[in-house]
Amino acid sequence: MSSKPLADKRYAAITGRTIVYSVLIIVAIYYLVPLLLMVLTSFRSMNEIRLGQLIEWPKSFSTEAWSEAWSQAQIGARDEKGLRPYFINSILMVIPAVSISTILGALNGYILSFWRFRGSDAFFAILLFGCFLPFQAILLPMSQTLGWLGISGTLGGLIFVHVTYGIPFTTLFFRNYYVNIPGELIKAAKLDGAGFFTIFWRIILPVSIPIIVVSVIWQFTQIWNDFLFGVVFSDPDSQPVTVGLNNLVNSSTGEKRYNVDMAGAIIAALPTIVVYVVAGKYFVRGLTAGSVKG
């Protein structure tokens, strides 16, 4: 046991706290600065950027870069300008893809927890591998198959792909949530003559709100942020916003317009940032679900 005087001990404790807080704050700045610079740069005019440099406090304020990125910049060779059509594609893709994969995940989780059949546990294990599947291993057959189905290069094709490879995750979420619901509850309902869908609607669904939120957030961020499927399986008309942003930033004609690039990056990131700010708790739960036990 140390027998330092009390004052010494308290002094050591205060220094310790100071160091802890300093490190935490410095790291917080490291995480925040890129976002801050993005926002500041997006509101500067190109004239000012040309004269000065990128990392400095803005002297002017202009929303020109935003409207440029949203609806005026020429991206690739397409007629419609700006990120707007890409953004709309992403919305049209994400809504059905998230809904369908979440509904199927809920039903699968329900069956795997309360309506087990021979081989259902084995199937769950087989399905889980889909969470770790490197998508490179399915890209070539998938582009062939989408062609055969007549949906290659369409939003429908992209939605199909996202639903297919989202189901392992949504099933995992719901199944892990439902195993904690007492089975007696369901057994009693079955004895009372309630059927498969009655039990699902009346008993399971009402208690599922938290896990539905987790599943929707997870799928939303995954699908919104996807780039690989977007770049491989879509035509210029159906490309999502991540592909649009990449084309905007890497189109090397003329002067590099950093303010437009930054505004575009914020536009592409805005929906998931909003989700994160509004439902941060569930966002973290979605991220950590399945990777930490308990």
Added chain:
Amino acid sequence: MSQPIKMKPRLVDKIEYWLPKVVMSPTVFLTMVFIYGFIIWTTVLSFTKSRILPVYDFVGFQQYVKLFLNDRWMLALKNLAIFGILFIVICLFVGLLLAILLDQKIRAEGFIRTVYLYPMALSFIVTGTVWKWLLNPTVGIERFVQSLGFESFSFDWLVNPDMAIYTIVIAGVWQSSGFVMALFLAGLRGVDNSIIKAAQIDGASMVTIYSRIIIPSLRPVFFSAIIMLAHIAIKSFDLIVALTGGGPGNSTDVPAIFMYQFSFTRSQMGVGAASAVVMLMGIIAILVPFLYSELRATKNV
């Protein structure tokens, strides 16, 4: 208790019996065809001489030989090793450190946690766009530090073929370390407080308590985090496309970019398929021990 009376199954019961299986069947179909079927299909393609279109002329391991004789592929593997190891080690270190610091009953913990985690909500394309600009020597950090008066400051990793792969580590860590922090924080909160109290009474210092008791008890979290990070690293495609496009030259090529280019822009489908199979093998090699220990752990409970 009376025995339940056996009745002839009614139609309704039959429907009830089959309903779960019917509802489950689309998922079973999708899994078997689009996950396992496609893996087999890709493997088959890797043994053919397919170029722009799939053809089923089998050539044995020729595409694999071609793959491993290709300097670009070997460079991609080397880059993945550099990126993967640094990315995993730094994320683990930063994540654990931040989690321990945040676990010291910090004011505004919620706010700080929020700040650390938000990059994870962004797509790698956005992250790549931002960091491409910050790391660009003529306009970004280098220029900024020079303008502060340090004229000789140089930070040109992004355009330096020997260093460019390390800039990807910087951006990757920025994006993913908050997530690792969240994993460790959840793990720390789960550590039994009575053990720590007992150690404190025995006079153990905080350093000893952390290094001997708490950190070893986080083994499962380390394991999960390594799996997740390794998985991100092997699949990493968008971050590198946005940040360097694989360049300068091919200096930041990784297997995911190699696979994409050979399959879709260079019309070398056989080689692309072979590279995809090798990537899949890599994931399986990491995954099998993980799943094995997970299943064993569940049985013990």
